[in-house]
Amino acid sequence: MKDKxxxxxxxxxxxxxxxxxxxxQAIAEALVSxxxxxxxxxxxxxxxxxxxxARKGDxxxxxxxxxxxxxxxxxxxxxxxxxxxxxxxIMAQAVGMNKKISKDVFVGSQIPTxxxxxxxxxxQSEAQILEHIKANFTYPVVLKPATQGSSIGVVIVRAEAExxxxxxxALVYDHILVVxxxxxxxxxxxxxxxxxxxxxxxxxxxxxxYDYQSKYTTGATDYLVPAPIDETLTAKMQAIGEAVYSExxxxxxxxxxxxxxxxxxxxxxxxxxxxxMTATSLVPKAARAMGMDFPTLCEKILLSAGLGKF
Numbered sequence: 321m322k323d324k325x326x327x328x329x330x331x332x333x334x335x336x337x338x339x340x341x342x343x344x345q346a347i348a349e350a351l352v353s354x355x356x357x358x359x360x361x362x363x364x365x366x367x368x369x370x371x372x373x374a375r376k377g378d379x380x381x382x383x384x385x386x387x388x389x390x391x392x393x394x395x396x397x398x399x400x401x402x403x404x405x406x407x408x409x410i411m412a413q414a415v416g417m418n419k420k421i422s423k424d425v426f427v428g429s430q431i432p433t434x435x436x437x438x439x440x441x442x443x444q445s446e447a448q449i450l451e452h453i454k455a456n457f458t459y460p461v462v463l464k465p466a467t468q469g470s471s472i473g474v475v476i477v478r479a480e481a482e483x484x485x486x487x488x489x490a491l492v493y494d495h496i497l498v499v500x501x502x503x504x505x506x507x508x509x510x511x512x513x514x515x516x517x518x519x520x521x522x523x524x525x526x527x528x529x530y531d532y533q534s535k536y537t538t539g540a541t542d543y544l545v546p547a548p549i550d551e552t553l554t555a556k557m558q559a560i561g562e563a564v565y566s567e568x569x570x571x572x573x574x575x576x577x578x579x580x581x582x583x584x585x586x587x588x589x590x591x592x593x594x595x596x597m598t599a600t601s602l603v604p605k606a607a608r609a610m611g612m613d614f615p616t617l618c619e620k621i622l623l624s625a626g627l628g629k630f
Contacts, residue, residue, distance in 0.1 A: 325357050326622065327377035329394070332363030334386030335472050343597040344383035350615040351381070351622065363388065369401055379625050380405040381618075382594055390594050391417040391467065404625040407572040408593045415568055416593040419498045420466045422568075426588055429567045431560060433588045434579065436500040438466065441491050449487060453499055454480065460504075463487065466496035476502065503587060505580030508547055510561030511595065511606040513573045513620060517558035518606035522547035543602065545609045557586050564591050572624035573617075575603055 330344025331337045344360045351358035392414035398405045426433040439449045465473040473493035475486040511518040522544040561576040575595040578586045595603045607617040
């Protein structure tokens with residue numbers, strides 16, 4: 321593998337491009353430190369294949385967050401070109417990127433998840449959406465655009481007076497809106513590498529809300545790893561993470577976000593097929609807690625590279 325040219329693909333038109341660039345740089349540096357031939361490449365969608373070939377790329381390490389990198393588009397392109405890539409395949413990426421479809425899969429697979437309803441602004445008026453939310457949810461509720469990551473466009477509505485503005489904001493990012501009943505518990509995440517769950521992390525944002533700023537501002541959030549919970553709950557969360565990985569036929573590493581309710585019962589919020597690998601990212605923290613350093617983690621993800629991940 322060390323004789324192969326590895327292209328770490330990052331950036332692009334996604335709203336998460338900056339985070340992707342930080343992820344990509346960190347991965348490339350880690351692989352080079354282990355003796356691999358790795359370099360970063362900024363995604364230009366219309367010429368990405370030409371760019372990979374111009375650099376004599378043998379393997380693509382996918383560090384793209386959001387659009388193209390996590391929606392199955394890149395994976396389909398690389399499949400057709402016969403270029404191996406890291407991470408999950410077309411189906412797992414596309415489902416993971418779409419909060420409405422992933423929620424449906426969780427329900428169908430009996431994976432515990434918060435109650436939610438999805439709305440389509442191309443088929444329903446804003447007034448109809450507002451009326452249905454008011455009739456079917458109690459506050460607080462969580463509004464999520466179906467296809468954004470890094471908490472972009474996510475709003476917690478705590479009173480009816482805030483609802484209309486929140487719906488308008490969420491619909492700016494996607495015409496599919498997922499409305500989820502708020503869980504008033506603690507927040508956790510479970511990383512799963514090659515089908516095996518890593519230590520559970522508890523997330524405690526200083527602001528009280530794990531939004532974009534809390535995720536990517538150093539010192540804005542406390543991460544407790546291993547999470548200060550009993551062995552039974554730890555095992556349950558890890559089993560849930562592994563079930564998501566298995567049901568969605570994932571590869572490499574994913575991160576499964578979990579919230580508990582007031583009774584302490586865990587529910588999946590969503591899963592991330594290209595988790596961040598920055599200084600504040602969660603997968604490296606979980607790996608470190610079990611004695612795995614960052615370069616070794618990157619190498620393990622690299623070794624997942626292959627084709628035919630439908």
